Amino acid sequence: MGEVSKHPFEYEIKRNGTKFIINNVIIRNLRKFIERIKTEHINERTMASFINEIKGKVDVVIDIRYNTFFKRNQGFKPEIFQIILATHNIEYFYFQDLGNPYHKKNQDKPIKAKQDYLKYLEKRLFARSNKPDLQPHHILTHLFNKIAHSKDYQSKNFCLICYCATTNPSECHRFWLKEKLINMKRTELNMPGDYIMEV
Numbered sequence: 090m091g092e093v094s095k096h097p098f099e100y101e102i103k104r105n106g107t108k109f110i111i112n113n114v115i116i117r118n119l120r121k122f123i124e125r126i127k128t129e130h131i132n133e134r135t136m137a138s139f140i141n142e143i144k145g146k147v148d149v150v151i152d153i154r155y156n157t158f159f160k161r162n163q164g165f166k167p168e169i170f171q172i173i174l175a176t177h178n179i180e181y182f183y184f185q186d187l188g189n190p191y192h193k194k195n196q197d198k199p200i201k202a203k204q205d206y207l208k209y210l211e212k213r214l215f216a217r218s219n220k221p222d223l224q225p226h227h228i229l230t231h232l233f234n235k236i237a238h239s240k241d242y243q244s245k246n247f248c249l250i251c252y253c254a255t256t257n258p259s260e261c262h263r264f265w266l267k268e269k270l271i272n273m274k275r276t277e278l279n280m281p282g283d284y285i286m287e288v
């Protein structure tokens with residue numbers, strides 16, 4: 090916990106004619122936010138190996154699977170998952186609204202898949218005939234405020250989870266959501282919200 094310099098390191102960046110002043114306080118703030126959001130997958134993992142993976146690193150699991158049918162008999166059904174994680178002092182929330190409803194449709198089109206998902210996140214209401222109405226933007230704002238502004242959660246580490254056993258940010262919506270949250274934080278810090286996660 091050092092002192093904040095009276096003459097912080099400062100620089101200027103431009104995007105489409107708009108000037109942004111970045112300093113070391115903003116960068117530190119952003120880095121801390123980014124470090125508190127991890128992502129994990131559950132495919133190819135048992136409950137024990139999944140918990141082993143996150144234990145000591147994660148306080149809150151955010152489940153963003155659109156469908157929770159697969160692996161439901163291995164403890165990954167939301168109601169059961171929550172109870173198991175609680176025994177390890179890990180909180181659990183299931184946000185189906187942040188799942189990817191286009192997952193099947195866009196399976197072989199990674200660029201379109203990401204575009205569609207980011208567009209979906211802006212929707213206030215997403216009605217599906219076979220599902221209750223989803224509120225992507227409302228839940229996204231709720232999650233952002235929980236991570237960025239909630240007093241109870243300000244020192245907690247979050248983990249977004251999905252099935253996909255990939256580390257490639259172009260292949261799973263848990264990376265796209267993380268990127269979106271980072272860009273929301275950047276916008277709030279008066280930085281350009283155009284960060285893209287790379288491999």
Ligand SMILES: [Zn+2]
Nearest residue numbers: 251253261262
């Ligand atoms: Zn996924």
